[in-house]
Amino acid sequence: MFAKQLTVFIENRTGRLSEVLDVLKENKVNILSLSLADTTEFGLLRLIVDNAALGKDKLTQKGFSSLLSDVSIIKIPHKVGSLQKLLKTIDENGVNIEYMYGLSIESDEAYVVLKASDVNKIDAILNENGIKTISCEELGKI
């Protein structure tokens, strides 16, 4: 299963990030997880939200350029070594991980957002290995 990640490009100007967050707040788009990568020249905000399509629409109306892309939200046991095990499985099957972030943690389970170089292949690999992926909606309910 894929989840839709909302990516917003942010020019490095004061207040840009909070403007983006304002738009989401005003439209009741709930942020479940995020990663912000930035340099002195630009920033890239990657978001998992409960309604990515709505978020994109509203951002476009406000003049922000964004992108929806397929990522996997993977459920792993919340214990030492489980992330390493997951990465090993993916690695052995020859898929590259472009980036990974965000652990939304419960008492005994954790979630990682992962973008693979080959999104269809990663889905098959995860299924074959009995690794559970969830949707944004499901994540929102937790």
Place this chain on the structure above:
Amino acid sequence: MIWSKEETLPREEIEKIQLERLKETVHRVYERVPAYARKMDEAGVRPEDIRELSDLSRLPFVTKQDMRDNYPFGLFAVDKDELVRIHASSGTTGKPTVVGYTRGDLETWTECVSRIACMGGASSKDVAQICFGYGMFTGALGLHYGLENIGAAIVPSSTGNSQKQIMYMQDFETSLLVATPSYALRLAEVAREMGVEPERDLKVKIALVGSELLTDAMREEMHKYWGKDLLITSNYGMSELMGPGVSGECTEHCGMHINEDYFIPEIIDPATGDVLPAGEKGELVITCIKKEGLPLIRYRTKDITRLFYDKCKCGRTFCRMENLSGRSDDMLKIRGVNVFPSQIEEVILSVEELGPHYEIILEREGYLDKLTVKVELAQVTDSFSVLERITATVKNKLKVILGLDAKVMLESPNTLQRFEGKAKRVKDLRSK
């Protein structure tokens, strides 16, 4: 199609016409324009000294400053009541430069632009939408009369209201577009925003572009938006000389043919004023030999180009000027290095992920010039490494080509300023 028989005359005959018209013009100007007579007296040259074409180099230059000094009609060779049209170019500093046309001049203008339109592939079948600003600017009306003269149907839509422009293109089946390269790109963007794919949904087959440099990279970019089959030609002129119609590119794409029976071109070394041999790069100087109202002699255009006299495959014998590589006016001096904005543009357009819009900002930090280039992403990506690669590529290329370190700032798609007329992409904030 070749519009006039003069365009294919043998060189000797072209030169015969040129000499005859040059002599006549110099005599007339000497008698009727005191400011010019004074310049000639100072240079120690009399009208009867012009016996051969090579004697042209003995005559003094005319510059934009001369036009300002003689504002508004001091350089005119006719009485004001013989004029039927007055245009002016927007002067960024001080008074504008004023140009005037007699009825004969308007006929000349129409003839020159008719030739250029045909060179660029236009015909009586075309529906020609003119997206140049109408008004004091010579571009729109020049193309208007020329294209109308060859029988095209003119849509004088001017600039602005881009959505309506696209609607006209759809409803009138516009086949020919007149615009600056940057406005042509803007129109394509607007079309896409409206769900109209220019290449598929519109019938534009020909673009006559002018008033801005058309670099190879810009031409490529236009093809990306308007389709690879769009026939793009550039044309050249300036209001001081007449407006558009001085020269135009033919479909062989090997430079712009100068209407040599109306204009004599020379290339000079901009520093010394010496005439350079054919094929060498320098400043273009133009002498008008058939103008009545404002016959400028040896006008320094400040445009940098080269001239080619070898035969063109299209059959025309008029010499060609290379598509402009820059104006000496536009040249920036950054940390002692001469930089043409077009060089920076070329770098930006060579990067696939970047759109064609950009901004060049110059600031002074202490004693050092600081160059910042703002570029626009064609689309958002979720990959940080792609963004880093884009920034690094632009920086490296600028370093290799200009030898300068620049700050490169990525901007979101559709955020930098768009231009309907001549794009103003350089912001020089250094105190002079």
